[in-house]
Amino acid sequence: MVAVDVQKVRDITAHPPGLAARRFKDSAFIIWGILATIIGLGTLVALVSELVHDGGHRLTLAFFTSFPSSDPAIAGILSAWVGSLLVIFTTALFAIPIGVLAGIYLEEYAPKNAITSSIEIAVNNLAGVPSILFGLMAVGIFVQFLGNPNRWFAFLPESVRDGGADLFGQSILTAGITLSLLILPVVVVATREAVRGVPQEIRHAALAVGATKWQSTQHHVLPYALPGVVTGVIIGISRALGETAPLIMIGGLTFVAFLPITRPGDATFETIGQLDEYGAAVDPGATEMVRISHDGVVVLPDFTERAVQAGQTIELPHGSTIQSVATWGDAIASWSPTNWLGQEFTVMPIQMFNWTSRPQAEFLELAAAAGIVLLGITLLMNGTAIWLRYRLRKSIKW
Amino acid sequence: MEGLLFAAAAVAIAIVLGIVYVVVSESTKFFAQVSVIEFLTSTTWTPLFDNPQYGIAPLLTGTFMSTLVALAVAVPLGLLVAIYLSEFASPRTRETLKPTLELLAAVPTVVYGYFALLFVTPLLQGWLRPLGIELPSFNLLSAGIVMGLMIIPYIASLSEDAMRSVPRSMREGSYAMGATRLETAFRVVVPAAISGVIGAVILGMSRAIGETMIVVVAGGQMPQMVTTPTQQGATVTAFIAQVALGDLPFGTLEYNSIFAAGLALLVLTLLFNFVAFWLQRRYREAY
Numbered sequence: 001m002v003a004v005d006v007q008k009v010r011d012i013t014a015h016p017p018g019l020a021a022r023r024f025k026d027s028a029f030i031i032w033g034i035l036a037t038i039i040g041l042g043t044l045v046a047l048v049s050e051l052v053h054d055g056g057h058r059l060t061l062a063f064f065t066s067f068p069s070s071d072p073a074i075a076g077i078l079s080a081w082v083g084s085l086l087v088i089f090t091t092a093l094f095a096i097p098i099g100v101l102a103g104i105y106l107e108e109y110a111p112k113n114a115i116t117s118s119i120e121i122a123v124n125n126l127a128g129v130p131s132i133l134f135g136l137m138a139v140g141i142f143v144q145f146l147g148n149p150n151r152w153f154a155f156l157p158e159s160v161r162d163g164g165a166d167l168f169g170q171s172i173l174t175a176g177i178t179l180s181l182l183i184l185p186v187v188v189v190a191t192r193e194a195v196r197g198v199p200q201e202i203r204h205a206a207l208a209v210g211a212t213k214w215q216s217t218q219h220h221v222l223p224y225a226l227p228g229v230v231t232g233v234i235i236g237i238s239r240a241l242g243e244t245a246p247l248i249m250i251g252g253l254t255f256v257a258f259l260p261i262t263r264p265g266d267a268t269f270e271t272i273g274q275l276d277e278y279g280a281a282v283d284p285g286a287t288e289m290v291r292i293s294h295d296g297v298v299v300l301p302d303f304t305e306r307a308v309q310a311g312q313t314i315e316l317p318h319g320s321t322i323q324s325v326a327t328w329g330d331a332i333a334s335w336s337p338t339n340w341l342g343q344e345f346t347v348m349p350i351q352m353f354n355w356t357s358r359p360q361a362e363f364l365e366l367a368a369a370a371g372i373v374l375l376g377i378t379l380l381m382n383g384t385a386i387w388l389r390y391r392l393r394k395s396i397k398w
Numbered sequence: 399m400e401g402l403l404f405a406a407a408a409v410a411i412a413i414v415l416g417i418v419y420v421v422v423s424e425s426t427k428f429f430a431q432v433s434v435i436e437f438l439t440s441t442t443w444t445p446l447f448d449n450p451q452y453g454i455a456p457l458l459t460g461t462f463m464s465t466l467v468a469l470a471v472a473v474p475l476g477l478l479v480a481i482y483l484s485e486f487a488s489p490r491t492r493e494t495l496k497p498t499l500e501l502l503a504a505v506p507t508v509v510y511g512y513f514a515l516l517f518v519t520p521l522l523q524g525w526l527r528p529l530g531i532e533l534p535s536f537n538l539l540s541a542g543i544v545m546g547l548m549i550i551p552y553i554a555s556l557s558e559d560a561m562r563s564v565p566r567s568m569r570e571g572s573y574a575m576g577a578t579r580l581e582t583a584f585r586v587v588v589p590a591a592i593s594g595v596i597g598a599v600i601l602g603m604s605r606a607i608g609e610t611m612i613v614v615v616a617g618g619q620m621p622q623m624v625t626t627p628t629q630q631g632a633t634v635t636a637f638i639a640q641v642a643l644g645d646l647p648f649g650t651l652e653y654n655s656i657f658a659a660g661l662a663l664l665v666l667t668l669l670f671n672f673v674a675f676w677l678q679r680r681y682r683e684a685y
Contacts, residue, residue, distance in 0.1 A: 026578040033482020036475045040499050043547045050517045101406035109400055122410040130608020132635050133417050136660045140420030144648055181413050214399045242506025245610035249642045349508045356512050356615055371509045382504040386497040
């Protein structure tokens with residue numbers, strides 16, 4: 001009879017050979033995991049501190065209330081943030097209703113057929129399409145096709161054609177629609193998930209008391225799905241806010257020294273002489289005799305302003321701009337949607353890009369300052385969305 | 399009401415058709431003047447020169463190089479994060495870290511471009527100089543690295559979702575056999591979740607291929623055959639943006655050339671989506 005050393009067997013089962021090494025590897029992996037996470041989070045920290053270090057001191061009130069300028073000391077993001085606001089407003093105007101309705105359709109109404117599945121494939125694939133391709137599409141359809149009614153729609157009455165030419169082209173409307181198409185998948189997917197999360201009992205209860213399908217959706221399903229929808233909308237809008245490439249495609253300007261909302265549609269904004277892309281005169285010494293056709297102001301290249309009246313003839317250096325009446329009263333009196341929807345524009349990411357691509361250190365400071373604003377808004381929006389999602393998960397238990 | 403709802407949903411199809419139509423029809427005009435063979439085989443891309451040459455290869459090498467660098471950064475880091483969050487971290491840690499990391503994907507790309515140009519490039523220049531490598535101030539390396547950091551959340555988050563949906567019983571089986579968490583993670587969970595992980599990596603890759611602003615700002619805009627990441631170079635997207643920054647006279651060959659480049663980009667993206675779809679079906683594990 002072989003004597004079994006019970007103690008030894010226990011030792012082996014409790015401590016198989018190499019266990020210590022395997023356990024060590026197990027714990028060591030945690031360090032790798034944490035390290036990788038820290039690199040990710042460290043990027044965010046480095047990003048913020050780099051921007052604040054470079055441009056924090058440029059974040060003054062004047063930065064928000066000044067137009068861009070070829071003089072970095074006085075340049076600001078007034079036209080950029082107003083432009084961003086208007087473009088984003090237009091984006092939301094299209095993306096929210098279309099996205100939410102599309103999401104509801106796919107989740108509540110869509111029959112199982114080929115059309116529905118091709119819509120689903122389209123939505124899923126659009127999420128992976130590079131944003132610059134949306135820009136190319138917008139150039140082809142909104143800028144060249146709808147923006148040139150005289151070329152393509154010669155059969156339409158002239159007033160309609162003029163209206164089209166005013167609205168489309170390189171305009172805020174074009175930018176807004178393009179971005180809304182870009183973020184549509186985000187809104188659709190979020191809406192679908194939110195609607196899917198509402199239990200069937202809610203629908204059955206509504207239908208049982210005689211509600212139509214749409215009434216049940218509108219009064220019962222949608223309100224419960226709302227937080228999820230809002231989360232998706234916020235994430236989509238924040239993406240649109242930071243989007244640069246498609247807006248460069250459709251001709252977002254890099255130098256805008258006027259506000260679309262305070263510039264009546266019939267007002268003139270005339271620059272004297274040839275300007276380079278930064279708004280400075282190509283030949284700074286040259287002057288020109290100009291007849292003023294409207295009351296307004298002249299902004300000289302050194303950014304001093306002087307009032308002028310219609311009928312005057314004055315000598316102006318190249319790089320001056322003549323701006324006709326742009327008072328709030330005039331703006332309100334002549335306000336119509338086309339006045340700003342059809343305007344050319346710039347947005348904050350384009351403004352930042354413009355400053356980043358210039359060699360002088362002062363402009364890089366401005367770029368960093370614009371970056372802080374941009375990053376601050378997008379992180380705030382995403383933070384809100386995350387918080388909403390978290391609250392949603394905690395508070396609603398079906 | 400249902401008609402309206404359907405119309406809203408059909409917008410998605412209209413967008414796809416719109417993109418394909420515009421890109422293909424304008425490219426057709428391009429290929430009426432430039433032969434497809436030159437487009438595919440020439441190694442010079444100089445559409446803005448007096449003697450223009452239209453070979454897409456330099457742009458493709460730029461795109462591949464920056465994407466490769468991005469994946470070299472994002473795949474290991476993203477998978478490490480995913481395995482750590484899914485198998486090791488406490489639920490509380492996971493719930494905090496995952497959304498925080500997702501902020502990386504929310505940063506506007508133009509801000510990343512600034513970061514690549516003015517933070518990463520100088521940093522790398524300092525590191526590489528002692529090794530005898532002179533990094534130009536525009537290069538695909540830092541653009542690629544920053545792109546990689548940007549796509550970490552895509553890879554980490556989606557892989558983590560895939561790993562977490564692996565049934566608990568499979569992990570418990572592995573633990574019962576005496577495997578450690580690490581062994582379980584690599585030999586049970588990751589293989590079981592591989593189709594989701596592949597999907598996540600390919601999605602990250604499409605992001606990198608389509609990314610524009612980071613390469614425009616930090617990569618330089620000179621199209622050349624790129625062989626090492628320390629070179630500067632233009633990607634397909636960077637070229638399109640660069641042309642659009644100037645005046646874009648409608649109907650010229652130059653105008654059409656950005657659509658031809660766009661077509662290359664579209665084909666590339668669709669190709670990877672298709673490969674992802676195929677791989678996912680091939681390696682899908684059903685439970």
